[in-house]
Amino acid sequence: MSDHTFKWQKPRGARLSQPSNRRLPGLDPGWLHEIHAGEDDQAAALAFVLASVRGETLLVARRSSRRPAPILCGEGLAMLGFAPEQLVLVDAGDELELLRAGLDAARCPGVGTVLLETRGRFAGYDLTASRRLALAAERTRARVIVLRIDTKPRPSAARTGWSVASAPSVPWEAGAPGWPAIEVELLRRRDGPAGGRWRLEWDAGRGAFREPSDETEIPGTVVALPLLRAGAADGRTIDPRAA
Template sequence: MFFSGDGLALLGFQPRRLLMVEADSEIDMLRAGLEAARCSGVAAVLMESEGRFADYDLTASRRLVLAAEASRACVMLIRSDAELRSSAARTRWSITSAPSVPLEADAPGGAAIDAELLRCRGGAAGGRWRLIWDMEHGVFRDAAQLSAQQPTMPGAVVPFSRLRTGEEGAIRRRA
C-alpha cells in the first residue's frame, strides 16, 4: 500500500477520521470501496491497485460513480503500472513524479509532480501542470506561479570561488 496515515495527515486529512482497509483481493477491495461510497457520512474513498486489475471494468466503475453521486463522496482509484481501459469515471489523470525546483543557494525544493488531465467528461481534457508541495500551507501549488512569486534573498551573494582566488571585489578575511 502506497498511502500512510502520516502522509495523508500532511494533506489535511484528520488521522482520527481515517479508516484504512486492506483487502485480500481486488474484488474484495471493489466491494469495500462500493459500500464505503454508498455511506452518506464518508467524504472520500481512496482505493489503489497495481497492474492489470481485471475486476475493474465498465460495470464496476459505473457502480462506483452512481454510489459517489448519491452520497456526494469523492471516489478515487489509483492504478499504477496499468493499461488504459474504458471507465465511467468523470476524469482520468496521469500523475508522475517530477524534479523539484531548487530553492535559493541550490537547496532542495519541495516534492513535485506532473499532472495531466487525460479525460474530463463534459469538459476539455489535455491540461498539464507541474505542482510543487507547499509544506507551510499543506497544499500543492502550480510551479509556474510559484517561481514568479519567489522573493529574492536580500543582500549580495559572493561565490566561494571568488573568495578562494582573491579576485578583486571579493570579501577578504582580516588577519
C-alpha cells in the same frame, strides 16, 4: 556535512517553470475519478489525492504477499495537512473483495472520500463496476478515487482521468531537495476537453498543491505574507514599506 541541518523552509527568488494558462480542474466530490501512476510514483499520486481531500477517508487496498508493501506514515500525512486519524485502512483479500468494500464505502453516507488502490490490470474493474461506483458517489456525494498503479488507462465511467508522476523539485539552499513537486496530466474529462499538463508544487502557505507562479520570483520587491507572520511570531516586525 554536519552543518546541513534540515530546514523545511521555502527558497526565495527561485525561478520556476512556466505556468500553464489553463485552470486546473479539481477532484470534485460526488464523482468518480481515476488516477494513473507508475509503480515508483505511487507516493506522488497519493500526495496529489490526499492534499485535496479532507474528512473521513477510507483507503481500500489489496495487500500483496510478494514484497513488503509500503505502509503509510502518519507524520507524512500530517505534513500534507491530512489528519491521520481520519484515515481508515482496509486490507482486501482479492479484487472482488476490494471492489465490494469500495462500493459499500461509497454507498455509506458520511464517508468523505473512498480511495481504491489497485495494482496491475485488475480485470474486475470494468465499465459496469466503475459505473456502479460512479452512481454510488453521485448519490452520497462522496468522492470516489481509483488509484490505478502500473496499468494502461481503460474505458471507464470516471469523470476525470489523471496521470501523476514525480517531478524534479526546486532545490533549496545547500543542494537540498525542495518542496514536493509533481507533474499531473489530465488524460480524460467527461465535461470538457481533456489534455493539459501541470507542474504542481506543494505550497505550505496554503496547504495545497498549486502551480508555481511568477509573483514570488522578482526578488526584493514584495515580501510574501507568510514571512511577515513568521517575523511577527519571532518578535521582529517587518514593515512592508521599508522593504
